[in-house]
Amino acid sequence: MATSHGTSEWKKRSVVSNFIFKFDGTQDGKPKVALFKRSDKVSTYQHHIAPISGSIDPTDPSPLAAAWREIREETTLTPSSITLLRRGKPYTFTDPSVKREWTIHPFMFRLKPETPDSNPSIKIDWEHESWAWYSPDTIIIIHDSYKGVPRLAESLRRVYFETDLGHEPGRILSSGLQALSHDHESGARQLASKALQTLRDVVAALGPPLDSRQQWWSQVRTAGWHLCANGRPSMNAAITSALLTALSEIESQLQLNSTEEDATKTALQILDTSLTNRSKTAEAISSAFAAYMEQTFPAKDQPLSILTLSESSTIRLALTHLATSTEYSLDLRILESRPLYEGVSLAGSLIEALDTSTSSSSDKKLKSHKITLYPDTSPALAATTEGGKAVDLVLIGSDRISASGSVLNKTGSLPTVLSARHVGGSDTRVVVLGETEKIALPGKEKDHDSEENDPTQITRAWSAEDNSQRVQSAAAVLEEKVKGESKAGSCHEVKVAVKNVFFEWVPHSLIDAYITEQGGWAVGDIKNRSEKLAAEETRLFGSL
Template identity: 55%
Template sequence: MAVAHGIDDWKRRSVVSSFIFKFIATGDEKPKVALFKRSDKVSTYQHLLAPISGSIESTDPSPVSAAWREISEETTLTLANLILLRRGKSYTFRDSSVKREWTIYPFMFHLRSSRDEKSIRIDWEHEDWGWYDPDEVIANSSLNGVPKLAESLRRVYFEADLGPQASSILADGLAKLATDHESGARELAATAVKTLHDVTASLEVLDWNLIRAVGWHLAKNGRPSMGAATTSALLIRLSEIKAKLDEDPASSTHDLRIAILSSLSSQSLSTTQALSDITSSFISYLRSFFPGRSNLSILTLSSSSTVLAVLSSLASHFTIDLRVLESRPLFEGVFLSSSILAPFQSSGKPHKITLYPDTSPSFASFSRSEPKAAVDMVLIGSDRVSPSGAVLNKTGSLPAILTAKYLSSAAKTVVLTDTAKISQSEDSAEENNNPSQVIRAWQAGYNTGRVRKGTEGLLQATQTANSSSKQNVEVEVKNISFEWVPGDLIDAYITEKGRWTVTDIERRVENLVKEEDEIFGAV
């Protein structure tokens, strides 16, 4: 008897599809995308053109980690040769010809320089490769490519759908978000909303699918480490746009455009009010956990605008012994200390500010030279809050908190955050920034000759590692900006809605998942 086989017999695979581009970041020439002809040694889609593809293994921390691994294995290119420019929204499709259900995670990478093209060395999975016009790849249905090649490419190459003017505005906005290392999460969210406004204004037709796709790219491809506040702000504005499109579809395009652009130009939430509410929540927390106290000893780092605003307001209520870690490599702690000076002086109270190098969290947490040796709390802001209550903040936060709690069991860890920074993602991808931010301090003239000479030797070693010549020692300089503080180390989350717990965060995440799915689900 014949047995009917359904899709339950099919194999399900999650795969990465990495498109390697040249020229798109510089605009020197028309962009080209590398496609690779699959060999007869692979199990599916032999002799068809494809991006660099491969299954996401259980050992891969994330899809983007799998993408980097596959690129290295199949082309020998690494972070030294490529920049991750964009992520595309994942999607699923079925192919009956191979009995597979594929979930595709598309990525766009860009060669750092024309020299890096020479480093491409294909392995056994491919028999040839070449450069192609991405617009032709999308438009040419007869191209001998793998299934859904155009769909995967379109999800990272938004130029095909937006056209030159709108795509240029979006690309510039994404670049600004990615390279802005001075603004906080609120300011970056405002930049994203302005970019959405400018792109929408440039569209010839108000297409909801295009507008929300632009919003998705701004949320996911600008500054992912600080993207929670950006996503929240965009969801609010996109929900308003959707409501306007739904409520009066018969209105003239001109009137609708004015209404939508007006909505994108307005301020949806008063930053001043949010900061005021967080300050009130924090003062209530202090009155409850430090009753009768008129003085506080606080350790902080970096230059969170929320922490700065709250400490400025707190100065008139308490006498503060503020201990600040300098926060290399950009020394944000120095900026915070200088910014808090004026409100501390105007309060009339005998406050104290002490700066410490990042290597001294133990002395900053427990200083015998101070009237009160141990700090009452480590106070930090947040760039993102995960569903488990973990907080992403400036690198150095975790050792400061661990040290303070080790030296004094009474020391609290308090996070100041608005609820817009809560994210549905536990993504642990590292933001590894330009190592020159770290290296320039070593090269400074005030350093000893041996440090400067040593720096030259290390730089030569990193350049050798990036070349085709093989060395037995690999040298790399890391500049990771953010790290996670686990939720079990945090005593209180102070928000504009009061003191929250992990349960409150989980509840907010449930609503956020619904909101994001409603707007971005069909992108």
């Protein structure tokens, strides 16, 4: 490709930069980052210190997959000894000295602490001649003192924000990200609220702009970007939408205020208002759902049968509202939703809510509701009523809604919908409840990272005392195999994996209605919202 730098060909390369951190057992109690001195056998930047880097190959499914591959090849480390902590915002620069245009995808990994069964050690290959632990603050602040690869400090600060934000704001953001990533009980709406609260706490800790409002605003947007990208990537649609909306409003108000002291006060007021108003969204969805049901199922002489799964606060509130504010008697069928049994929790919450509520409908007579729980293996049975007919409605939540209208929800959603369609055909309505903030940025469903969690959430049920001895013995064998242990003397290698994927897609072609806080939406409305979000993201985060 000819460039403005001359007539010779420049090469474009997309690479990963993997920063491996150690937080445990450091002498001064502060985090350290591993940097590697490149050998004379590599083609560029010989004898420069660098993170574990490498090109993203066409066969790599994603930059993250390339990052894991490079780490394994160059250090022998695997997911058993390190864990992904953060992703950094990619960026591009040119280096005339090597005639390259580099696009950098930074990642931050954490070395797991040593245990009696684990002794993670870094073993370098031919691409490096040595390595050492460094202070990340030192590399970022006085990077000119080190012979590092180009933009080493820039790549590092994109994953290690503590230096630029300051100790306390950085600590708050780091703790907030960790809490979001480990929260497997809250739904997407609740996670978005927690992300807003974290941003509010970061802004409060930053205080008023000291040097310039521009730098302060960049710090606030950086915190927002990390909450979107690193809080809970598999459920980040709601987080991203909520934060973009709040940041956009802050930006608009800042343009009206001239003093530096007003910046923090204005931002905090907007974030506090956003947090307060979020409860009204669920109420609006509940009302819109009740209106949809009244229009779609006007007859109330027979119980209304609804099949659902998992635990969504939006669904819980909507079903409670439907039971207490209309004349319907409900026949609720709930799948238990392994491995964390959120369906069981939903059933308990509904029972408690109905036991303590009073009807607000015009009909004050006692209404009878029925709740039945089913194992995840029987969605077709759950979709069939006692009279042999199909349920009236399949109700699912949404952790993410793609621009095309497909919905990402708890694993088990797709077989539930397909089973209901098999039993009842188009007579069974499939309805999605979700805030408009669940709508994601444009992109293909397959490009969205799936979330796979600890397999012990599944396997622990196999070892229960009330299982047969054969099942318990098999569970012990499988546990050893999952850990990679082999029987001494065996001439066969058997690899075993237990998949614990939390979410799956339900295609838009299987969905009849989307109920939001703004009423019923069509796929066209969803697409327009997604495109507007993309424009906001580019405007607010594009220059970071």
